Amino acid sequence: MPGPDLLSSQGLRLDGRRPNELRRIRCKLGVFAQPDGSAYLEQGNTKVLAAVYGPHQASKSKSLQDGVVVNCQYSMATFSTGERKNHPRGDRKSQEMSMHLRQALTAAIKTELYPRSQIDIYVEVLQADGGAYCASVNAATLALIDAGIPLRAYACACSASMAWRNGQPEPLLDVGHVEEAAGGVVLTVASLPSTGSIGLIEMSHRLHMDYFDVVLSRAMQGCKDIEVILDRAVREHLAEGWTKQDVVVI
Template identity: 65%
Template structure:
């Protein structure tokens, strides 16, 4: 339960959202030409870049693997938060998120199609305002799609928490994370309703946990629809650019 009331008397959150509402999401595929795939996403004020290289031949240490090796690297820009400048790159928290990203992405990739291969996923948080892991998963999914990596389905992630009155909240901002109670992060495969990864900042009461999980999964389903819409838009633009029949004579 939260230590502070995160809802106003009108039932609105600190940033004006209703309890179930996501922050505004803006995203784009193909933002870089050098990687095989790339994407940029803004979820509220959290801004993340993702780049994918591969599949390519695995390093000698991993060349014997029958399935693809997914190598992730997560980092935060020095200017991403006020306190970030005091933390070194590759700190323990970043290493944990890197492993969690790896777990979520491997659950979505058709790894059996790329034996003895490696896929490198690089994540850079440009601005942090809560749900860094969740937004990173969503950015990585778009970058994998842009790279043409075969996925079982999209893997999407969302956070959830509870207000002081035990009202579930979707897509928790940094202010809510700091002033509220425990936060749940869920990466799921929404189409099959499977959970790829789940983490809690603190323990929830057993009576509240199912409600918070369902709130996060509902957010994942909404995010999936947003990502799919952006992918269709991107593919339409690529198709239009490559349609020589539209070239002026």
């Protein structure tokens, strides 16, 4: 299990982060005018655009009596990876990602407020460098907020992995592509940090029970850290938007 050395003897990761540090996150709300809500998010070199339409009337076949239908579409730009991608959307992997996105976001949206309605969420990965799913969830949350859709809490996603230092297990937060490719376990968690509930949890390899708790708690801690960053971005955006609106109206 102790794969290649993901942690140096000084306790730094390959890219210079410490085990409990996130990658640099930069984000912006309201990047497009056409959709009801949109957001752009960078997590290290992973870059994601999200757009939200709705809520609007659901088509007959899909509509639900007791809540809103959340429709997600995940796609990766052909130029998002090192080698050109041929199927930007609709392949198995994208379909699976779409399903997972829906699961995490449905948990956050107050679905009961919009019966017989539909919300469309489109996520486009512009550059993939590990943790594309996490970045997608975080960007979609921002886009939903931008669209003004009521949420129970921020939905944040973060991944964690396992490394060893001096024979001691040390979980790594926010796994990048290099660390993912090293072959260790990657635990992805989408949660509502303020309530502590988990919307989705997925693990890529086998991990011994003894270490599961430490890895999970590190991933949950990461979600909390991301929530702080997203919350700050939302507040800045709103403050900025408020003044702009004033200028236009007066």
